[in-house]
Amino acid sequence: MPAGTVLIIDDEPVIGLVCRLVLEEQDYQVEVCQTGREGLEKLRTGDHDVALLDFKLPDLEGMEILRTIQQERLSPYAIIMTAFSTVENAVAAMKAGAFDYLAKPFTDDELLITVAKAVEKKRLVEENLALRQQLVETYGFSNIIGENAAMQKIFLEISKVAPTDTTVLICGEPGTGKELFARAIHTYSRRAGHQFIAIDCSTLSPTLLESELFGHVKGAFTGASKDKAGIFEVAHKGTLFLDEVANLSLEIQGKLLRVLETHDYKPVGASQVKKTDARMLAATSRDLKAMVQEGTFRDDLYYRLNVFPIYLPPLRARQDDIPRLAYHFLRHFSRKIGKPLEGFTPEALEMLATYPWPGNVRQLKNLVERLVIMVDHPILDGVDLLEHLDRKGWRTETIPATLQELKEAKKRLIEETYGQLEKAFLLKALTAADHNITLAARRVGMQRSNFSILLKKHRLSPERRES
Numbered sequence: 001m002p003a004g005t006v007l008i009i010d011d012e013p014v015i016g017l018v019c020r021l022v023l024e025e026q027d028y029q030v031e032v033c034q035t036g037r038e039g040l041e042k043l044r045t046g047d048h049d050v051a052l053l054d055f056k057l058p059d060l061e062g063m064e065i066l067r068t069i070q071q072e073r074l075s076p077y078a079i080i081m082t083a084f085s086t087v088e089n090a091v092a093a094m095k096a097g098a099f100d101y102l103a104k105p106f107t108d109d110e111l112l113i114t115v116a117k118a119v120e121k122k123r124l125v126e127e128n129l130a131l132r133q134q135l136v137e138t139y140g141f142s143n144i145i146g147e148n149a150a151m152q153k154i155f156l157e158i159s160k161v162a163p164t165d166t167t168v169l170i171c172g173e174p175g176t177g178k179e180l181f182a183r184a185i186h187t188y189s190r191r192a193g194h195q196f197i198a199i200d201c202s203t204l205s206p207t208l209l210e211s212e213l214f215g216h217v218k219g220a221f222t223g224a225s226k227d228k229a230g231i232f233e234v235a236h237k238g239t240l241f242l243d244e245v246a247n248l249s250l251e252i253q254g255k256l257l258r259v260l261e262t263h264d265y266k267p268v269g270a271s272q273v274k275k276t277d278a279r280m281l282a283a284t285s286r287d288l289k290a291m292v293q294e295g296t297f298r299d300d301l302y303y304r305l306n307v308f309p310i311y312l313p314p315l316r317a318r319q320d321d322i323p324r325l326a327y328h329f330l331r332h333f334s335r336k337i338g339k340p341l342e343g344f345t346p347e348a349l350e351m352l353a354t355y356p357w358p359g360n361v362r363q364l365k366n367l368v369e370r371l372v373i374m375v376d377h378p379i380l381d382g383v384d385l386l387e388h389l390d391r392k393g394w395r396t397e398t399i400p401a402t403l404q405e406l407k408e409a410k411k412r413l414i415e416e417t418y419g420q421l422e423k424a425f426l427l428k429a430l431t432a433a434d435h436n437i438t439l440a441a442r443r444v445g446m447q448r449s450n451f452s453i454l455l456k457k458h459r460l461s462p463e464r465r466e467s
Helices: 013-024 036-045 062-071 087-095 108-139 149-161 178-187 206-214 250-262 288-294 299-305 319-337 346-354 360-374 382-388 403-432 437-444 448-457
Strands: 004-009 028-033 050-054 077-082 100-103 168-171 196-200 239-243 279-284 308-311
Touching: 004 013, 004 036, 004 108, 013 028, 013 108, 028 036, 036 050, 036 062, 050 062, 050 108, 062 077, 062 087, 077 087, 077 108, 087 100, 100 108, 149 178, 149 308, 168 178, 178 196, 178 239, 178 279, 206 250, 250 299, 288 299, 319 346, 319 360, 346 382, 346 403, 360 382, 382 403, 403 437, 403 448, 437 448
Parallel strands: 004 028, 004 050, 050 077, 077 100, 168 279, 168 308, 196 239, 239 279
Antiparallel strands: none
16 A cells, blocks of 8 residues: 555656655655646546645646645645745645645655655544544434424534534433433534543542542542543543533532633642633433522532523323334344344334333333344234333323212223233234134134124234234
């Protein structure tokens, strides 16, 4: 593999030959042109890392070629060569987009150093673009399932706030994907090339959390045998995501407020103040406003974090997304585990849509993974769900105030819970009897007519479902 590809455009054959020999000795792949038009054609059709352009050419000036490179977004980094070395020429070339400037006569070392710097910069930029594209593919909107109107509104909010450095507070029940959205904000921000650091404030004691956030110096406490950089230092120029920020102690809340307002912080045991340029994203599943009123969360920190709040709806509030999410997870785990399951019966999708999902998207994801592992037939049905769903999670009623309300509540509960169980019973019987109604009724100990009545009640067809 060559060290880089270079195109030399110079009307002096000796200059072109010498530059070619010097560069080829260092494993560069080199082409030489003596006219601007020939060189421009090669730039348009080839794939060069660097273009060495003579300032004065018989047909086109190097500056004109340079402007064309910029306007047409051609790939090479341009280095202008000229015997007419003036400050004005250098400034004009750099303003027009040149990477560097070589004044003739230049030494072999000057040529090699300048070209090497241009090739290195070009490859670093390309690697950075590739990494950003990989980030978008991994953490962008395409990986967040949400056709629901509320979710579309959130996507719009994120697209507007992500390019800024504004502090964002993500609110939502556990399992709604707060970290996933925080990573999306980072991915679409100007800081995407730097680190994204996530820390769960509920997993560490206040003492450990302070050391994790701000770092400590040697001897600050028992066991501090050496200096340790805190997360604010590691996340410099990147994004710091504090999950479950409601669990911070009042003391650390005060220190966090100072970082947000001044970007200053002091490691544990240190006398010197440090600076950080980390963007702050926070998340909570608790009501911070209520905590402020209770005195367990600082009001000044609440208002500092709540600059741009994003509210993630629970899964039960976006029923139209549940089938999409279920199929998304089914495809994912089918590929991962190597079990080609095909889908869900309509009855199973209906059960998924009406289940309240107290654990939100995380619970649905875990359920589908478990089903892919356990189920051995291609289509998941209501029986499969009933065997693996927590029935305590079904929607509960408010306490009735009158006898009539009690009777209505009883009727609803029977329809929702027993009705689903009855439907699953029928499906299981039909599947075991290869969808033969007479055989199914005989096996479960029912008369065929009664079995048929139940099928009609639940709008079930004895025909085999293929999808």
